[in-house]
Amino acid sequence: MNNPSPITLSSICEAAERISSYIKHTPVLQSEVINKLTGANVFLKCENLQNIGAFKMRGASNAVLSLSEEECKRGITTHSSGNHAQAIALAARNRGIKAIIVMPENAPAIKTNAVVSYGAEIVFCKPTLAAREAAVDKVVAETGAFVIHPYNNYKVIEGQATACLELMEEIEGLDIIITPVGGGGLLSGTSLSAHFLHPEIQVFGAEPEGADDAFRSLQEGRIVPSLNPKTIADGLLTSLGDKTFPIIRQYVKGILLVSDEEIVKAMKLLHKEYGLFVEPSGTVAFAALLKNKERFQGKKVGIILSGGNIDKEAFQNI
């Protein structure tokens, strides 16, 4: 089998070492109520409690800390309306370099405020992918800034892979790991960590029905882009990239689809039984477990809760 990426166990372990001062070793929680409800032994890796409230801090930190001094001088840029923007802004501040983040003009104030509070500069653009990419190109042309893609970047994937490393270190004998999948950074990284250390673990991606491009891509054996995705899980609208897809194709067992209704139900259950506020995108893996409990009966299942950036008032109204 060809190696689908240049990432190795060593490079993931080096990433874990490199980012260790900038990220949290997040808690892994269990609940007997959920074990009884699912018939599985369930372990929640709480990346919703990660710095900036999402796993994105891992990949962004690894990418920024891996830059050469020369690249640092040029500064960095990316486009994002969500957690990657905050992660890049904070990672840049941690390294003391300049970051320019392209954000759509309709990005929520809570997110733009966070980016500004980390000292990054925001360039606003129209809320289309084309406008966002054009704005990043312009930043690069004017400043020479280094672009850090939110998922289609091996350093980012290595960083995201470290969450699974922690989970497997802490919980022995896992049979299954499920993570959300949007662009595939977390899922591809997770599947690599599991493959290198515990190839007996089956890794699944979980995806909203309204943005099922990863599901279709695996079915068709090629990257099928997300067309007009529509889901409450606003962090999972993106399509797989040419770096994440081959890894996922090789090491991921399957993609589990869930409806928005199932996501909301899972969010409420996470709050009731663990006291957690998890955003819709961060909940899909847990929702997929609930939906497929017959399949995972009697198994030791690790679930990555990937992000918690949801307004508590918005949460109550869901």
Next chain:
Amino acid sequence: MNNPSPITLSSICEAAERISSYIKHTPVLQSEVINKLTGANVFLKCENLQNIGAFKMRGASNAVLSLSEEECKRGITTHSSGNHAQAIALAARNRGIKAIIVMPENAPAIKTNAVVSYGAEIVFCKPTLAAREAAVDKVVAETGAFVIHPYNNYKVIEGQATACLELMEEIEGLDIIITPVGGGGLLSGTSLSAHFLHPEIQVFGAEPEGADDAFRSLQEGRIVPSLNPKTIADGLLTSLGDKTFPIIRQYVKGILLVSDEEIVKAMKLLHKEYGLFVEPSGTVAFAALLKNKERFQGKKVGIILSGGNIDKEAFQNI
């Protein structure tokens, strides 16, 4: 053996039913890291996630909901600088009756604000027990208001007993339960629930070394009041009452003492391994487990985290 109180299994179950719409069935959390660290199988009952952020909502709700229509007309009063004030204010609002809370003039704004936000009236007084009791007496003389003591009240004790009821329902086969002890409402209620349903469970109280009146009271076989208590656990400064002491004396296995340093260490560990913000008073039972891990090796241990009302910024500075 004489029955040390009029409380029965039925009256606790009725309390649970009575308050069920006003309180949260709180999560019970587990962590493999903590199980390995302690050598025990540890279950945390998260009353820090209870309404108003503490178990006090249970007892206050049961007491307020048990009032006759006639008593309701008179309104209710109490003195408290802490969680009981908030619990009584909210319980009164839930029943639609008037509450006047006597609070010391040095009570933190965050707590007085919460009380006002629930619609209660505050009467300020000097920060001494004598001044607080005199102010309550004055309220009673002027308004005829019904006094609800924070712990020396059987309806309050019954309400606090319901947290243990939920814990035992959810987790089968517990060997040990540990709760904090201040005035003894939670500890006495817990020991009664365990005695009625699972007398094989050993119930312990956990107390700060700097306010060890419950420890000394059990040793001497009489209520030894707290003299100049000094501890970071500001909710545990009170002494046992004549209703809580006999129950604790009969059904509690022992009192475990912890230092302030051990409390702070335990608070940090709860945050690191469970993502929880627990106030010092709410942490003492967990701190006592950590200190006595040889004693509880191999046991199934339930811990009540009793309150979470701590400013997040204050938490970082601890």
